[in-house]
Amino acid sequence: MELRKEYAGELARLMRTNDKIFILDADLAGAGGTKALYAEFPDRCLNVGVAEANMTCVAVGLAASGFIPFIHSFAPFATRRVFDQIAVSVSYSEQNVKIVGFDPGVHTTYNGGTHMTFEDMACMRALSNIAVLDIVDGVQLRKALPYIVQHDGAMYIRFVRKQTDTLFSEDYEFHFGKADKLRDGNDITIVASGTMLFDAVKAADVLAKEGISVDLLGIHTVKPLDEEAIIASARKTGRVLTAENHSIHGGLYSAVTEVLSAQAPTLCDAVAVRDRLTQVGKLDDLKRDYGLTVEDICERARKLLQHK
Amino acid sequence: MDVVQFSKEIRRNTLRCLHSQGSGHVGGSLSIADLLAVLYTNHMHVDPTHPKMEDRDKLVLSKGHAGPALYATLALKGFFPIEWLDTLNQLGTRLPSHVNINLTPGVDMTAGSLGQGLSCACGLAIADKVKGIKDRYVYVITGEGELQEGQNWEAAMLAADKKLDNIIVFVDSNKMQIDGYTRDVMDVEDLVAKFEAFGFATQRVNGHDHAALDAAIVKAKSDNCGSPHCIIMDTVKGKGISFYETMGAGVHSTTVTDEQYAAALEELK
Numbered sequence: 001m002e003l004r005k006e007y008a009g010e011l012a013r014l015m016r017t018n019d020k021i022f023i024l025d026a027d028l029a030g031a032g033g034t035k036a037l038y039a040e041f042p043d044r045c046l047n048v049g050v051a052e053a054n055m056t057c058v059a060v061g062l063a064a065s066g067f068i069p070f071i072h073s074f075a076p077f078a079t080r081r082v083f084d085q086i087a088v089s090v091s092y093s094e095q096n097v098k099i100v101g102f103d104p105g106v107h108t109t110y111n112g113g114t115h116m117t118f119e120d121m122a123c124m125r126a127l128s129n130i131a132v133l134d135i136v137d138g139v140q141l142r143k144a145l146p147y148i149v150q151h152d153g154a155m156y157i158r159f160v161r162k163q164t165d166t167l168f169s170e171d172y173e174f175h176f177g178k179a180d181k182l183r184d185g186n187d188i189t190i191v192a193s194g195t196m197l198f199d200a201v202k203a204a205d206v207l208a209k210e211g212i213s214v215d216l217l218g219i220h221t222v223k224p225l226d227e228e229a230i231i232a233s234a235r236k237t238g239r240v241l242t243a244e245n246h247s248i249h250g251g252l253y254s255a256v257t258e259v260l261s262a263q264a265p266t267l268c269d270a271v272a273v274r275d276r277l278t279q280v281g282k283l284d285d286l287k288r289d290y291g292l293t294v295e296d297i298c299e300r301a302r303k304l305l306q307h308k
Numbered sequence: 309m310d311v312v313q314f315s316k317e318i319r320r321n322t323l324r325c326l327h328s329q330g331s332g333h334v335g336g337s338l339s340i341a342d343l344l345a346v347l348y349t350n351h352m353h354v355d356p357t358h359p360k361m362e363d364r365d366k367l368v369l370s371k372g373h374a375g376p377a378l379y380a381t382l383a384l385k386g387f388f389p390i391e392w393l394d395t396l397n398q399l400g401t402r403l404p405s406h407v408n409i410n411l412t413p414g415v416d417m418t419a420g421s422l423g424q425g426l427s428c429a430c431g432l433a434i435a436d437k438v439k440g441i442k443d444r445y446v447y448v449i450t451g452e453g454e455l456q457e458g459q460n461w462e463a464a465m466l467a468a469d470k471k472l473d474n475i476i477v478f479v480d481s482n483k484m485q486i487d488g489y490t491r492d493v494m495d496v497e498d499l500v501a502k503f504e505a506f507g508f509a510t511q512r513v514n515g516h517d518h519a520a521l522d523a524a525i526v527k528a529k530s531d532n533c534g535s536p537h538c539i540i541m542d543t544v545k546g547k548g549i550s551f552y553e554t555m556g557a558g559v560h561s562t563t564v565t566d567e568q569y570a571a572a573l574e575e576l577k
Contacts, residue, residue: 049462053427058428060417060424061434064409064417064435065431065432085427085459089428093418
């Protein structure tokens, strides 16, 4: 099932028992899936038109009145376009607004260029009081939502609207701020967030056949980061490779190396977008062009292991 | 205390607050003192001992730099000790230059980065409607210079489209912004025509005439037109103190020296 359907379905279930949840859209209710909620909850769904700054601050007024507002747009317009509104009215004002960004990074494909962001997590990580979630699949999204609703504080959540691949099974449990241990290994640590986790799992299998055992950590909560799990794994393997659908500046690689450089200095490398402009293209072509493929993960892992 | 006396007390204590720092946003604080006096004497349904009371009127001071005038008003109403006014902008203060929803009892929204207040007010107004709270208002004070920020007009569209008749916007049109006269920097007039075009029931009054202000608010509250309300206030930046009134655009942020403070208090006797 598409993530946007999982998202709207779980929100509907939660809204039936929680009358504080409030949905706001800026002319992307259909694209993002929330349009399905308007008929059942007409008083708690609001489309403000193409006006993301207004949407963000209307949500602040609702949050200040005790509601739990969710605002939605494509990832760049949910974050960088309204950065000051989020910095002043959400972060500095300590308001409980849930910011949802669709189709982050390369997943914008044919809307890329203008609608593509590699800096959304960097922007949100730089602000106090905002947790950052990079979601991999529909199961993880659905399991995270009850927590997102009950968490008393602002959050940024990025996911791919139309994706149908699934990594996790129904018995998956979401634990905010905790890494998911997907492989136990001793030679190298791979830390992957969001959809790069699909590629990281495949890469770990390829490397296993070459005799390289990977300690694989899946990260949904990029902030606050599971420092303990990352330090423990780094101390075990001595090599850490991160993988993210985001710029190398300010996202997962930055978060991981901020922790390791101070507490467990470790040789690190990143599969990430390296200071490149955005562009349009097919997903596979974009991933290849930006160096975000399974083979890119394998190659960088092998090179890390060659370092003495 | 009657409104005239209260407006003088607000001006005295606004200057006390700014004098503690030696300088600050004098002009735009003094230009809204009369509005604050009328609002907090005759209209604001608030309880200083329960500043977060659910069933209350709310004020969004979107021109957040006029914080000292609101702080003086709230202190005089008993929201917090008057001595707090002497702590403006000191590390750890409850009274920052620009208003903060979490720091100061009686402040209903953070503001300072201009243009965000009316949007936040729309959220407060929608919340009251969804909760079924009636006969309560969300008052917004914006500056005419602030209306150059485009987000105001996104919010104005929403307020009219969603019939947020529980919003009353005051435009403090003191005719000056930081870089000079508003008409020279970026003219915002005709404000009545603009707000009416955006679907607001709009009035224009002398923002220093207490009776006119009060009548405009009464009219807005009794007008069941189903639209949000706007009251354009023609005001004087630095109003009430002769040397601030004639200072020009520099009065936006200026000094309050010991001598200026003493002279101002003399004028306010």
